[in-house]
Amino acid sequence: xxxxxxxxxxxxxxxxxxxxxxxxxxxxxxxxxxxxxxxxxxxxxxxxxxxxxxxxxxxxxxxxxxxxxxxxxxxxxxxxxxxxxxxxxxxxxxxxxxxxxxxxxxxxxxxxxxxxxxxxxxxxxxxxxxxxxxxxxxxxxxxxxxxxxxxxxxxxxxxxxxxxxxxxxxxxxxxxxxxxxxxxxxxxxxxxxxxxxxxx
Amino acid sequence: xxxxxxxxxxxxxxxxxxxxxxxxxxxxxxxxxxxxxxxxxxxxxxxxxxxxxxxxxxxxxxxxxxxxxxxxxxxxxxxxxxxxxxxxxxxxxxxxxxxxxxxxxxxxxxxxxxxxxxxxxxxxxxxxxxxxxxxxxxxxxxxxxxxxxxxxxxxxxxxxxxxxxxxxxxxxxxxxxxxxxxxxxxxxxxxxxxxxxxxx
DNA sequence: TATATTATTAAACATTTGTTTAAATCAAAT
DNA sequence: ATTTGATTTAAACAAATGTTTAATAATATA
Numbered sequence: 001x002x003x004x005x006x007x008x009x010x011x012x013x014x015x016x017x018x019x020x021x022x023x024x025x026x027x028x029x030x031x032x033x034x035x036x037x038x039x040x041x042x043x044x045x046x047x048x049x050x051x052x053x054x055x056x057x058x059x060x061x062x063x064x065x066x067x068x069x070x071x072x073x074x075x076x077x078x079x080x081x082x083x084x085x086x087x088x089x090x091x092x093x094x095x096x097x098x099x100x101x102x103x104x105x106x107x108x109x110x111x112x113x114x115x116x117x118x119x120x121x122x123x124x125x126x127x128x129x130x131x132x133x134x135x136x137x138x139x140x141x142x143x144x145x146x147x148x149x150x151x152x153x154x155x156x157x158x159x160x161x162x163x164x165x166x167x168x169x170x171x172x173x174x175x176x177x178x179x180x181x182x183x184x185x186x187x188x189x190x191x192x193x194x195x196x197x198x199x200x
Numbered sequence: 201x202x203x204x205x206x207x208x209x210x211x212x213x214x215x216x217x218x219x220x221x222x223x224x225x226x227x228x229x230x231x232x233x234x235x236x237x238x239x240x241x242x243x244x245x246x247x248x249x250x251x252x253x254x255x256x257x258x259x260x261x262x263x264x265x266x267x268x269x270x271x272x273x274x275x276x277x278x279x280x281x282x283x284x285x286x287x288x289x290x291x292x293x294x295x296x297x298x299x300x301x302x303x304x305x306x307x308x309x310x311x312x313x314x315x316x317x318x319x320x321x322x323x324x325x326x327x328x329x330x331x332x333x334x335x336x337x338x339x340x341x342x343x344x345x346x347x348x349x350x351x352x353x354x355x356x357x358x359x360x361x362x363x364x365x366x367x368x369x370x371x372x373x374x375x376x377x378x379x380x381x382x383x384x385x386x387x388x389x390x391x392x393x394x395x396x397x398x399x400x
Numbered sequence: 401t402a403t404a405t406t407a408t409t410a411a412a413c414a415t416t417t418g419t420t421t422a423a424a425t426c427a428a429a430t
Numbered sequence: 431a432t433t434t435g436a437t438t439t440a441a442a443c444a445a446a447t448g449t450t451t452a453a454t455a456a457t458a459t460a
Contacts, residue, residue, distance in 0.1 A: 008437080024307065026226025030418060040439055045419055100310070107307045109364050110300070111224065125369050144380070146370055147387060150359050158354035161361065164309050169325050170346055180344070187347060195391050208407080230448060240409055245449060252448095 009047040011037040016044075017058050021104045025055055025111065059108060067125065074131035080138070083131055084189045088156050092185055095160045096178065102161050138196045148195060155188045209247040211237040216244075217258050221304045225255055259308065267325065274331035280338070283331055285389045288356050292385055295360045296378065302361050338396045348395060355388045 015037035048054035136145040215237035248254035336345040
Protein backbone atom coordinates (compact mmCIF):
# COMPACT_ATOMS: atom_id res chain seq x y z
CA UNK A 1 0.00 0.00 0.00
CA UNK A 2 1.80 3.04 1.28
CA UNK A 3 4.83 0.92 2.13
CA UNK A 4 6.60 1.54 -1.10
CA UNK A 5 7.98 4.99 -0.55
CA UNK A 6 9.13 4.38 3.02
CA UNK A 7 12.60 3.43 4.11
CA UNK A 8 13.13 0.43 6.36
CA UNK A 9 12.80 2.31 9.61
CA UNK A 10 9.61 3.88 8.31
CA UNK A 11 8.14 0.53 7.32
CA UNK A 12 8.87 -0.82 10.78
CA UNK A 13 7.31 2.17 12.48
CA UNK A 14 4.18 2.00 10.37
CA UNK A 15 3.73 -1.73 10.89
CA UNK A 16 4.45 -1.47 14.60
CA UNK A 17 2.06 1.42 15.01
CA UNK A 18 -0.74 -0.48 13.34
CA UNK A 19 -0.10 -3.62 15.40
CA UNK A 20 0.33 -1.81 18.71
CA UNK A 21 -2.96 -0.01 18.22
CA UNK A 22 -4.74 -3.12 17.03
CA UNK A 23 -3.46 -5.62 19.59
CA UNK A 24 -1.71 -3.61 22.26
CA UNK A 25 1.93 -3.73 23.28
CA UNK A 26 1.87 -7.04 25.13
CA UNK A 27 0.27 -9.03 22.35
CA UNK A 28 2.42 -7.62 19.59
CA UNK A 29 5.67 -9.51 18.96
CA UNK A 30 8.77 -8.26 17.22
CA UNK A 31 8.30 -11.04 14.70
CA UNK A 32 4.79 -9.78 13.96
CA UNK A 33 6.21 -6.36 13.34
CA UNK A 34 9.01 -7.59 11.09
CA UNK A 35 6.65 -9.76 9.07
CA UNK A 36 4.04 -7.02 8.71
CA UNK A 37 6.75 -4.59 7.61
CA UNK A 38 8.20 -7.15 5.18
CA UNK A 39 11.57 -6.83 6.78
CA UNK A 40 14.12 -9.02 8.55
CA UNK A 41 13.58 -9.59 12.25
CA UNK A 42 16.94 -8.21 13.34
CA UNK A 43 16.23 -4.87 11.72
CA UNK A 44 13.73 -4.01 14.41
CA UNK A 45 16.55 -4.01 16.93
CA UNK A 46 18.97 -2.53 14.43
CA UNK A 47 16.99 0.65 13.86
CA UNK A 48 15.32 0.88 17.27
CA UNK A 49 17.33 -0.47 20.12
CA UNK A 50 14.53 -2.50 21.61
CA UNK A 51 10.81 -3.17 21.39
CA UNK A 52 10.29 -0.78 24.28
CA UNK A 53 12.16 2.01 22.58
CA UNK A 54 10.25 1.44 19.36
CA UNK A 55 7.02 1.69 21.30
CA UNK A 56 8.16 4.79 23.10
CA UNK A 57 9.06 6.49 19.82
CA UNK A 58 5.71 5.70 18.23
CA UNK A 59 3.75 6.66 21.32
CA UNK A 60 5.50 9.99 21.66
CA UNK A 61 4.94 10.87 18.03
CA UNK A 62 1.29 9.86 18.20
CA UNK A 63 0.52 11.91 21.26
CA UNK A 64 2.49 14.87 20.02
CA UNK A 65 0.49 14.66 16.81
CA UNK A 66 -2.70 14.81 18.82
CA UNK A 67 -1.59 17.82 20.77
CA UNK A 68 -0.35 19.60 17.70
CA UNK A 69 -3.69 18.99 16.00
CA UNK A 70 -5.62 20.25 19.01
CA UNK A 71 -3.45 23.33 19.17
CA UNK A 72 -4.05 24.41 15.58
CA UNK A 73 -7.70 23.48 15.81
CA UNK A 74 -8.37 25.66 18.81
CA UNK A 75 -6.28 28.68 17.95
CA UNK A 76 -7.66 29.83 14.65
CA UNK A 77 -10.14 32.60 14.02
CA UNK A 78 -13.38 30.72 14.50
CA UNK A 79 -16.04 31.61 17.02
CA UNK A 80 -16.29 29.72 20.30
CA UNK A 81 -19.26 27.69 19.11
CA UNK A 82 -17.51 26.82 15.89
CA UNK A 83 -14.48 25.62 17.82
CA UNK A 84 -16.67 23.36 19.89
CA UNK A 85 -18.16 21.89 16.75
CA UNK A 86 -14.69 21.54 15.26
CA UNK A 87 -13.30 19.59 18.19
CA UNK A 88 -16.25 17.21 18.24
CA UNK A 89 -16.33 16.74 14.50
CA UNK A 90 -12.60 16.31 14.25
CA UNK A 91 -12.41 13.58 16.86
CA UNK A 92 -15.42 11.77 15.47
CA UNK A 93 -13.76 11.74 12.07
CA UNK A 94 -10.53 10.46 13.54
CA UNK A 95 -12.18 7.79 15.65
CA UNK A 96 -14.37 6.57 12.83
CA UNK A 97 -11.23 5.52 11.01
CA UNK A 98 -9.17 4.50 14.05
CA UNK A 99 -11.64 3.38 16.72
CA UNK A 100 -8.96 1.50 18.65
CA UNK A 101 -6.87 4.59 19.22
CA UNK A 102 -8.25 5.79 22.56
CA UNK A 103 -8.15 2.42 24.29
CA UNK A 104 -4.65 1.90 23.01
CA UNK A 105 -3.43 5.26 24.16
CA UNK A 106 -5.10 5.23 27.53
CA UNK A 107 -4.22 1.68 28.44
CA UNK A 108 -0.63 1.98 27.29
CA UNK A 109 -0.22 5.27 29.07
CA UNK A 110 -1.20 3.35 32.17
CA UNK A 111 1.35 0.63 31.41
CA UNK A 112 4.16 3.03 30.56
CA UNK A 113 3.47 5.97 32.83
CA UNK A 114 7.12 6.97 32.94
CA UNK A 115 7.21 7.52 29.18
CA UNK A 116 4.42 10.03 29.26
CA UNK A 117 3.52 13.27 30.93
CA UNK A 118 6.94 14.85 31.16
CA UNK A 119 7.82 13.98 27.59
CA UNK A 120 4.52 15.23 26.28
CA UNK A 121 4.60 18.81 27.37
CA UNK A 122 0.83 18.83 27.74
CA UNK A 123 1.08 20.28 31.20
CA UNK A 124 1.07 23.80 29.84
CA UNK A 125 -1.54 23.11 27.20
CA UNK A 126 -4.42 24.48 29.20
CA UNK A 127 -2.78 27.83 29.67
CA UNK A 128 -1.58 28.48 26.14
CA UNK A 129 -4.76 27.80 24.28
CA UNK A 130 -7.22 30.63 23.92
CA UNK A 131 -10.17 28.25 23.84
CA UNK A 132 -9.75 27.39 27.50
CA UNK A 133 -9.76 31.04 28.49
CA UNK A 134 -12.96 31.60 26.57
CA UNK A 135 -14.38 28.51 28.19
CA UNK A 136 -13.44 29.73 31.66
CA UNK A 137 -15.26 33.01 31.06
CA UNK A 138 -18.41 31.26 29.93
CA UNK A 139 -18.49 28.77 32.82
CA UNK A 140 -21.32 29.06 35.32
CA UNK A 141 -20.35 30.22 38.80
CA UNK A 142 -18.56 27.57 40.82
CA UNK A 143 -18.03 25.17 37.92
CA UNK A 144 -14.40 24.69 36.96
CA UNK A 145 -13.85 24.82 33.19
CA UNK A 146 -12.06 21.49 33.29
CA UNK A 147 -15.43 19.90 34.08
CA UNK A 148 -16.85 21.16 30.85
CA UNK A 149 -13.87 20.15 28.77
CA UNK A 150 -14.03 16.72 30.37
CA UNK A 151 -17.65 16.50 29.33
CA UNK A 152 -16.88 17.48 25.78
CA UNK A 153 -14.20 14.84 25.44
CA UNK A 154 -16.22 12.25 27.34
CA UNK A 155 -19.33 12.50 25.21
CA UNK A 156 -17.24 12.38 22.03
CA UNK A 157 -14.65 9.74 22.83
CA UNK A 158 -16.33 7.41 25.29
CA UNK A 159 -18.87 5.92 22.87
CA UNK A 160 -16.00 4.62 20.77
CA UNK A 161 -14.31 3.15 23.81
CA UNK A 162 -17.48 1.53 25.05
CA UNK A 163 -18.69 0.49 21.64
CA UNK A 164 -18.37 -3.28 22.16
CA UNK A 165 -20.42 -3.11 25.34
CA UNK A 166 -22.90 -0.61 23.97
CA UNK A 167 -23.40 -2.60 20.79
CA UNK A 168 -23.96 -5.77 22.76
CA UNK A 169 -26.37 -4.09 25.15
CA UNK A 170 -28.46 -2.47 22.45
CA UNK A 171 -28.07 -4.86 19.55
CA UNK A 172 -26.69 -2.16 17.30
CA UNK A 173 -24.63 -3.15 14.28
CA UNK A 174 -21.69 -1.14 12.98
CA UNK A 175 -23.79 0.86 10.58
CA UNK A 176 -26.28 1.86 13.25
CA UNK A 177 -23.45 2.84 15.54
CA UNK A 178 -21.90 5.08 12.91
CA UNK A 179 -25.23 6.74 12.22
CA UNK A 180 -25.57 7.43 15.92
CA UNK A 181 -22.14 9.03 15.99
CA UNK A 182 -23.15 11.19 13.07
CA UNK A 183 -26.14 12.41 15.06
CA UNK A 184 -23.82 13.17 17.97
CA UNK A 185 -21.77 15.40 15.72
CA UNK A 186 -24.50 18.02 16.07
CA UNK A 187 -26.04 16.90 19.37
CA UNK A 188 -22.89 17.12 21.50
CA UNK A 189 -22.23 20.79 20.74
CA UNK A 190 -25.85 21.56 21.61
CA UNK A 191 -25.63 19.71 24.91
CA UNK A 192 -22.32 21.33 25.63
CA UNK A 193 -23.54 24.86 24.99
CA UNK A 194 -26.57 24.25 27.15
CA UNK A 195 -24.28 23.31 30.04
CA UNK A 196 -22.72 26.75 29.84
CA UNK A 197 -26.02 28.43 30.48
CA UNK A 198 -26.60 29.02 34.17
CA UNK A 199 -28.61 26.18 35.70
CA UNK A 200 -32.02 27.34 36.85
CA UNK B 201 -5.59 -9.89 54.16
CA UNK B 202 -8.83 -11.52 53.19
CA UNK B 203 -6.94 -14.54 51.94
CA UNK B 204 -7.41 -16.55 55.05
CA UNK B 205 -10.93 -17.75 54.68
CA UNK B 206 -10.69 -18.62 51.01
CA UNK B 207 -9.94 -22.03 49.58
CA UNK B 208 -7.16 -22.46 47.07
CA UNK B 209 -9.28 -21.79 44.00
CA UNK B 210 -10.62 -18.68 45.69
CA UNK B 211 -7.15 -17.40 46.52
CA UNK B 212 -6.09 -17.88 42.92
CA UNK B 213 -9.14 -16.08 41.60
CA UNK B 214 -8.69 -13.16 43.95
CA UNK B 215 -5.00 -12.79 43.18
CA UNK B 216 -5.57 -13.15 39.46
CA UNK B 217 -8.39 -10.65 39.48
CA UNK B 218 -6.27 -8.06 41.22
CA UNK B 219 -3.32 -8.62 38.88
CA UNK B 220 -5.38 -8.72 35.69
CA UNK B 221 -7.01 -5.43 36.60
CA UNK B 222 -3.77 -3.85 37.68
CA UNK B 223 -1.50 -4.97 34.86
CA UNK B 224 -3.76 -6.41 32.20
CA UNK B 225 -3.88 -9.95 30.87
CA UNK B 226 -0.72 -9.85 28.79
CA UNK B 227 1.55 -8.57 31.51
CA UNK B 228 0.26 -10.90 34.19
CA UNK B 229 2.05 -14.26 34.38
CA UNK B 230 0.83 -17.46 35.92
CA UNK B 231 3.81 -17.29 38.27
CA UNK B 232 2.74 -13.82 39.39
CA UNK B 233 -0.67 -15.18 40.15
CA UNK B 234 0.61 -18.21 42.06
CA UNK B 235 3.01 -16.10 44.10
CA UNK B 236 0.42 -13.46 44.90
CA UNK B 237 -2.02 -16.17 45.95
CA UNK B 238 0.65 -17.89 48.03
CA UNK B 239 0.10 -21.12 46.16
CA UNK B 240 2.02 -23.55 44.01
CA UNK B 241 2.35 -22.72 40.35
CA UNK B 242 0.76 -25.91 39.09
CA UNK B 243 -2.43 -25.25 41.03
CA UNK B 244 -3.38 -22.50 38.63
CA UNK B 245 -3.68 -25.08 35.89
CA UNK B 246 -5.06 -27.65 38.28
CA UNK B 247 -8.12 -25.63 39.26
CA UNK B 248 -8.55 -23.66 36.05
CA UNK B 249 -7.48 -25.48 32.95
CA UNK B 250 -5.46 -22.61 31.53
CA UNK B 251 -4.64 -18.97 32.03
CA UNK B 252 -7.20 -18.12 29.38
CA UNK B 253 -9.92 -20.04 31.13
CA UNK B 254 -9.05 -18.43 34.45
CA UNK B 255 -9.32 -15.05 32.82
CA UNK B 256 -12.58 -15.93 31.18
CA UNK B 257 -14.06 -17.04 34.49
CA UNK B 258 -13.02 -13.87 36.29
CA UNK B 259 -14.16 -11.63 33.47
CA UNK B 260 -17.54 -13.24 33.24
CA UNK B 261 -18.14 -12.97 36.96
CA UNK B 262 -16.99 -9.36 37.04
CA UNK B 263 -19.24 -8.24 34.22
CA UNK B 264 -22.18 -10.24 35.53
CA UNK B 265 -21.66 -8.52 38.88
CA UNK B 266 -21.84 -5.18 37.14
CA UNK B 267 -25.01 -6.01 35.36
CA UNK B 268 -26.61 -7.45 38.45
CA UNK B 269 -25.74 -4.29 40.36
CA UNK B 270 -27.14 -2.08 37.63
CA UNK B 271 -30.30 -4.13 37.54
CA UNK B 272 -31.08 -3.82 41.25
CA UNK B 273 -30.03 -0.20 41.25
CA UNK B 274 -32.42 0.79 38.50
CA UNK B 275 -35.44 -1.28 39.42
CA UNK B 276 -36.28 -0.14 42.92
CA UNK B 277 -38.91 2.33 43.96
CA UNK B 278 -36.95 5.56 43.63
CA UNK B 279 -37.95 8.45 41.39
CA UNK B 280 -36.30 8.92 38.02
CA UNK B 281 -34.10 11.74 39.27
CA UNK B 282 -33.03 9.69 42.26
CA UNK B 283 -32.09 6.79 40.01
CA UNK B 284 -29.91 9.07 37.93
CA UNK B 285 -28.16 10.26 41.06
CA UNK B 286 -27.82 6.67 42.23
CA UNK B 287 -26.15 5.48 39.05
CA UNK B 288 -23.68 8.34 39.05
CA UNK B 289 -22.91 8.11 42.73
CA UNK B 290 -22.60 4.37 42.65
CA UNK B 291 -20.09 4.32 39.81
CA UNK B 292 -18.08 7.15 41.29
CA UNK B 293 -17.84 5.21 44.54
CA UNK B 294 -16.80 2.08 42.70
CA UNK B 295 -14.23 3.81 40.53
CA UNK B 296 -12.71 5.74 43.41
CA UNK B 297 -11.63 2.42 44.89
CA UNK B 298 -10.93 0.61 41.62
CA UNK B 299 -9.94 3.23 39.06
CA UNK B 300 -8.32 0.66 36.77
CA UNK B 301 -11.52 -1.28 36.30
CA UNK B 302 -12.94 0.41 33.19
CA UNK B 303 -9.72 0.37 31.19
CA UNK B 304 -9.21 -3.25 32.12
CA UNK B 305 -12.70 -4.28 31.16
CA UNK B 306 -12.89 -2.31 27.96
CA UNK B 307 -9.43 -3.22 26.70
CA UNK B 308 -9.75 -6.87 27.57
CA UNK B 309 -13.19 -7.05 26.04
CA UNK B 310 -11.50 -5.85 22.88
CA UNK B 311 -8.82 -8.52 23.20
CA UNK B 312 -11.20 -11.35 23.99
CA UNK B 313 -14.28 -10.40 22.00
CA UNK B 314 -15.39 -13.99 21.69
CA UNK B 315 -15.67 -14.37 25.46
CA UNK B 316 -18.12 -11.52 25.79
CA UNK B 317 -21.45 -10.40 24.44
CA UNK B 318 -23.15 -13.75 24.06
CA UNK B 319 -22.02 -14.99 27.46
CA UNK B 320 -23.07 -11.79 29.18
CA UNK B 321 -26.73 -11.67 28.36
CA UNK B 322 -26.64 -7.90 28.31
CA UNK B 323 -28.35 -7.81 24.96
CA UNK B 324 -31.75 -7.74 26.59
CA UNK B 325 -30.76 -5.38 29.36
CA UNK B 326 -32.20 -2.29 27.74
CA UNK B 327 -35.62 -3.83 27.40
CA UNK B 328 -36.03 -5.29 30.87
CA UNK B 329 -35.09 -2.31 32.95
CA UNK B 330 -37.80 0.20 33.75
CA UNK B 331 -35.34 3.07 33.87
CA UNK B 332 -34.78 2.92 30.13
CA UNK B 333 -38.48 3.12 29.45
CA UNK B 334 -38.79 6.17 31.68
CA UNK B 335 -35.79 7.63 29.93
CA UNK B 336 -37.31 7.00 26.52
CA UNK B 337 -40.47 8.84 27.51
CA UNK B 338 -38.54 11.85 28.75
CA UNK B 339 -36.29 12.10 25.69
CA UNK B 340 -36.67 15.12 23.43
CA UNK B 341 -38.12 14.47 20.00
CA UNK B 342 -35.67 12.79 17.63
CA UNK B 343 -33.09 11.96 20.28
CA UNK B 344 -32.68 8.26 20.91
CA UNK B 345 -32.54 7.40 24.62
CA UNK B 346 -29.28 5.54 24.12
CA UNK B 347 -27.66 8.91 23.47
CA UNK B 348 -28.61 10.12 26.92
CA UNK B 349 -27.54 6.93 28.64
CA UNK B 350 -24.22 7.12 26.80
CA UNK B 351 -23.80 10.64 28.09
CA UNK B 352 -24.53 9.61 31.65
CA UNK B 353 -21.96 6.83 31.55
CA UNK B 354 -19.47 8.93 29.60
CA UNK B 355 -19.44 11.86 31.99
CA UNK B 356 -19.14 9.51 34.97
CA UNK B 357 -16.66 6.92 33.76
CA UNK B 358 -14.46 8.73 31.26
CA UNK B 359 -12.72 11.02 33.74
CA UNK B 360 -11.35 7.95 35.49
CA UNK B 361 -10.17 6.48 32.22
CA UNK B 362 -8.55 9.68 31.09
CA UNK B 363 -7.21 10.60 34.48
CA UNK B 364 -3.50 10.22 33.63
CA UNK B 365 -3.85 12.52 30.65
CA UNK B 366 -6.14 14.94 32.42
CA UNK B 367 -3.88 15.13 35.44
CA UNK B 368 -0.85 15.74 33.26
CA UNK B 369 -2.64 18.38 31.22
CA UNK B 370 -3.97 20.29 34.21
CA UNK B 371 -1.36 19.59 36.88
CA UNK B 372 -3.93 18.12 39.23
CA UNK B 373 -2.77 15.81 41.98
CA UNK B 374 -4.78 12.83 43.19
CA UNK B 375 -6.52 14.78 45.91
CA UNK B 376 -7.64 17.51 43.54
CA UNK B 377 -8.89 14.90 41.12
CA UNK B 378 -10.96 13.20 43.79
CA UNK B 379 -12.47 16.51 44.89
CA UNK B 380 -13.40 17.17 41.29
CA UNK B 381 -15.14 13.82 41.07
CA UNK B 382 -17.04 14.64 44.24
CA UNK B 383 -18.30 17.80 42.59
CA UNK B 384 -19.37 15.76 39.59
CA UNK B 385 -21.50 13.60 41.83
CA UNK B 386 -24.04 16.44 41.92
CA UNK B 387 -23.12 18.19 38.67
CA UNK B 388 -23.61 15.25 36.33
CA UNK B 389 -27.23 14.62 37.34
CA UNK B 390 -27.93 18.33 36.83
CA UNK B 391 -26.38 18.33 33.38
CA UNK B 392 -28.16 15.13 32.53
CA UNK B 393 -31.60 16.39 33.55
CA UNK B 394 -31.04 19.58 31.59
CA UNK B 395 -30.39 17.48 28.47
CA UNK B 396 -33.86 16.02 28.81
CA UNK B 397 -35.50 19.41 28.57
CA UNK B 398 -36.34 20.27 24.97
CA UNK B 399 -33.57 22.32 23.36
CA UNK B 400 -34.67 25.83 22.52
C1' DT C 401 -7.44 -49.24 59.56
C1' DA C 402 -7.00 -49.72 54.71
C1' DT C 403 -8.06 -47.66 50.47
C1' DA C 404 -9.31 -44.44 47.14
C1' DT C 405 -9.78 -39.82 45.91
C1' DT C 406 -8.23 -35.19 46.08
C1' DA C 407 -4.76 -31.68 46.78
C1' DT C 408 -0.08 -30.09 46.60
C1' DT C 409 4.68 -29.96 45.28
C1' DA C 410 9.10 -29.76 42.72
C1' DA C 411 10.83 -30.40 38.48
C1' DA C 412 10.92 -30.49 33.76
C1' DC C 413 9.04 -29.59 28.99
C1' DA C 414 8.04 -27.10 24.98
C1' DT C 415 7.28 -22.83 22.95
C1' DT C 416 7.52 -18.14 22.49
C1' DT C 417 9.93 -14.00 22.34
C1' DG C 418 13.31 -10.16 22.71
C1' DT C 419 17.81 -9.77 21.50
C1' DT C 420 22.48 -10.62 19.63
C1' DT C 421 26.03 -12.32 16.56
C1' DA C 422 28.70 -12.98 12.66
C1' DA C 423 28.68 -13.39 8.03
C1' DA C 424 26.94 -11.61 3.57
C1' DT C 425 25.36 -7.91 0.59
C1' DC C 426 25.01 -3.35 -1.01
C1' DA C 427 26.34 1.63 -1.78
C1' DA C 428 29.24 5.22 -1.86
C1' DA C 429 33.75 7.29 -1.67
C1' DT C 430 38.64 7.20 -2.66
C1' DA D 431 38.74 -1.42 -8.61
C1' DT D 432 39.25 -1.26 -3.75
C1' DT D 433 37.99 0.04 0.49
C1' DT D 434 35.01 1.65 3.86
C1' DG D 435 30.81 1.83 6.09
C1' DA D 436 25.98 0.98 6.30
C1' DT D 437 22.41 -2.41 5.63
C1' DT D 438 20.46 -6.97 5.54
C1' DT D 439 20.24 -11.82 6.52
C1' DA D 440 20.06 -16.44 8.76
C1' DA D 441 21.01 -18.48 12.82
C1' DA D 442 21.47 -18.92 17.49
C1' DC D 443 21.05 -17.47 22.43
C1' DA D 444 18.99 -16.72 26.77
C1' DA D 445 15.27 -15.77 29.40
C1' DA D 446 10.39 -15.99 30.30
C1' DT D 447 6.22 -18.38 30.37
C1' DG D 448 2.12 -21.58 29.91
C1' DT D 449 1.65 -26.16 30.77
C1' DT D 450 2.40 -30.98 32.12
C1' DT D 451 4.22 -34.83 34.74
C1' DA D 452 5.13 -37.87 38.32
C1' DA D 453 5.80 -38.27 42.93
C1' DT D 454 4.17 -36.97 47.69
C1' DA D 455 0.94 -35.47 51.20
C1' DA D 456 -3.62 -34.89 52.88
C1' DT D 457 -8.37 -36.08 53.24
C1' DA D 458 -12.30 -38.55 52.79
C1' DT D 459 -14.53 -43.16 52.28
C1' DA D 460 -15.29 -48.03 53.01
